Amino acid sequence: MIYTPPVRPLRYVIAITGATGVALGVRILEILSKYDNIETHVVVSRWGIATMKFETDFDMKYIRELADKVYSSSDVSAPISSGSFQHDGMIVVPCSMKTLAAIRSGYTDELITRAADVTIKERRPLLLVTRETPLSSIHLDNMKVLCDMNVIIFPPVMAFYTKPKTIEDVIDQTVGRILDCFGIHLDTFPRWNGLSEPNVVS
Template identity: 50%
Template structure:
């Protein structure tokens, strides 16, 4: 599988960073490689350095290919370049609006536009609170266009013990949308059913 990963300036840069870490480890963990193509927006770069202990270069090194957001000649700017989908995590409301409008003024928004027009899976981890009517209308329009809007909602049925567990839950749910079931992901098994040990269940399907 070949995925575009976009990181924008919304708070929650760790979601995108952790996604890249998980995808980079899938080949060794489950024997199925996922090729990642990374685009970080201008403000995404700022958020990475503000919210994490990683440099932008560190994050780019997690991907198989990294592009400059101003490079409209990049391979992923064309629908003829074979990709399987795109994940924007986190997705700012500015990026959401640009994608909804088909603006394509940056490589990240152009890649999202390409993903939609080629009928590939686009998942946006939309990060904002509270949501205005404009935000909600943009989300509805993107959903109608075929995208999946997946806000980073907290879940507690797995009894998370750390912030890392909560981040992983969002990452795993986002990757589920591409048919990637990460080994060790917490899954709801019903009331009264003992949850399997973390990091010891579920393989890629």
């Protein structure tokens, strides 16, 4: 008898913390919700909810409409806290410096940091959209340690070569590059295709 493994959809864990830039996380959920073969498991921290109210017109009702599963940040018993729950990567977007430090040190007192800790130990892709400026040596050291563990550190730095006209243009370019890291290719933003005027450097 030949064993045929069950087919499951692609699964991504999306975490939103209290750093500025909640719109990036929401935009990722909006995009992924359009794919029938992608399942999203979402957790928003207490301060993430507060920042969402302050920065945007989004609310948790909208997040629940976009996500397949939503968990409380205090529910460390949620499926995503276990290595036996298979997924294809985790994105913390935005990622506060507090969350960065907790992930670096393995301090798993709530669901976001526990899920990230599990993602690292199971050797699954983890991407942190770190939001802070300027960066201190503490921040940089935390990033370096995690980068050496193959965690992707992704500060949301805007690209000017796309000639963005709106904040939505900036968000879409950043989100597109984030999803590139997981093999999800979008054509919703301009990509670098060389200089259209090669004589510009002469």
